[in-house]
Amino acid sequence: xxxxPLLKDKRVLLGVTGGIAAYKACILASHxxxxxxxxxxxxxxxxxxxxxxxTFEALTGRSAYTDMxxxxxxxPSGAEGGGLPTHISHVGLAxxxxxxxxxPATANTLAKLATGLxxxxxxxxxxxxxxxxxxxxxxxxxxxxxxxxxxNVAALQARGVIFAGPVRGRMASGLEGExxxxxxxxxxxxxxxxxxxxxxxxxxxxxxxxxxxxEPLDPVRFLSNPSSGRQGFALAQAAxxxxxxxxxxxxxxxxxxxxxxQRVDVTTAQEMxxxxxxxxGLADVLLMAAAVADYRPTAASPQKIxxxxxxxxxxxxxxxxxxxxxxxxxxxxxFPRVVVGLAAESEDLVENARAxxxxxxxxxxxxxxxxxxxxGFGAETNRxxxxxxxxxxxxxxxxxxSAVADTILDRLLPLLTDQPAKPAGAS
Numbered sequence: 185x186x187x188x189p190l191l192k193d194k195r196v197l198l199g200v201t202g203g204i205a206a207y208k209a210c211i212l213a214s215h216x217x218x219x220x221x222x223x224x225x226x227x228x229x230x231x232x233x234x235x236x237x238x239t240f241e242a243l244t245g246r247s248a249y250t251d252m253x254x255x256x257x258x259x260p261s262g263a264e265g266g267g268l269p270t271h272i273s274h275v276g277l278a279x280x281x282x283x284x285x286x287x288p289a290t291a292n293t294l295a296k297l298a299t300g301l302x303x304x305x306x307x308x309x310x311x312x313x314x315x316x317x318x319x320x321x322x323x324x325x326x327x328x329x330x331x332x333x334x335x336n337v338a339a340l341q342a343r344g345v346i347f348a349g350p351v352r353g354r355m356a357s358g359l360e361g362e363x364x365x366x367x368x369x370x371x372x373x374x375x376x377x378x379x380x381x382x383x384x385x386x387x388x389x390x391x392x393x394x395x396x397x398x399e400p401l402d403p404v405r406f407l408s409n410p411s412s413g414r415q416g417f418a419l420a421q422a423a424x425x426x427x428x429x430x431x432x433x434x435x436x437x438x439x440x441x442x443x444x445x446q447r448v449d450v451t452t453a454q455e456m457x458x459x460x461x462x463x464x465g466l467a468d469v470l471l472m473a474a475a476v477a478d479y480r481p482t483a484a485s486p487q488k489i490x491x492x493x494x495x496x497x498x499x500x501x502x503x504x505x506x507x508x509x510x511x512x513x514x515x516x517x518x519f520p521r522v523v524v525g526l527a528a529e530s531e532d533l534v535e536n537a538r539a540x541x542x543x544x545x546x547x548x549x550x551x552x553x554x555x556x557x558x559x560g561f562g563a564e565t566n567r568x569x570x571x572x573x574x575x576x577x578x579x580x581x582x583x584x585x586s587a588v589a590d591t592i593l594d595r596l597l598p599l600l601t602d603q604p605a606k607p608a609g610a611s
Contacts, residue, residue: 198285318346327363415473430442448463564584
């Protein structure tokens, strides 16, 4: 887990209630802390039957809280209410928080929150908090589907509580159903979505392409490339972290969809072109990070190609030039407002990228050398050069693909400063 700029120094209250899924809260606390957040864990008495407060203190480096009536010891680190008795200053935890996450959120705690009870430290803090509240339910199937629980969930949603899950899976009882707590990695995605929704790209539409395309030769073979899709997915996440409505058009990849992104799966270059043209009409930003095939076989064989003779000759034709199609559309409509291309080159990196910047009418182009072993296709890191219309050239050091994505998004933000967001209701 690397530092996430969105989470750096954010105050996250992590409420842990009594359920077997409480062990996942330990992993979540670790992830949040490693990402840069300041995590204050608040456990109910029932939660301490499953996990110890000391576990959270070790993982977060901060105090964990269980007792609303504690009257000794220092006031919570960074909390408001200096000079107040310690049990009152606990309320300062709620006032200082940027987000309250309740994971797991049991049926009992949801019922207390829905009726406004404040009979333990966590429910008291929930009533006092002015920050967003993210509830991550976990309980047995029958408890989740019971009309009382569903009514409590509806009441909390009406008050602005955000729910993540539950998801389908096996319960501790052995039953299967849709009442299992989300995994920590996915919860982290929901945390990012909530904290980033008022960011500098709020109200903006961003379309990102990612991954490889595949051009079929026959029913079992295709032409493709080793793109993992990581850079494109990182760009979509960076856009979400800044509040954008992100559409992710991706070729075949096993990467999980960033929470909040609208995913469109495609296979061929033609399918990717069609998806881009159909979604980019009123987009503020297009980020073309996909590794799209330039050529495809004239026709795919309907049957598996057999070994006949010594050699096999394939006739190839050009695939659609997506950026050229976007440039033509942009000339007539003005959308997308900003277009960023990524150029994977094996020679003359800057020269080839600069030529593409001009011919495709791009605002920025991100060039990377695909011959580098520690960057580009398949790697988790990247080393890129950013070129702009004014002739600027910025060479970045070796960074994670997430850090590269953050840099790219920060570079394009000024290009949108003087441009209004897309019209209300536009997609």
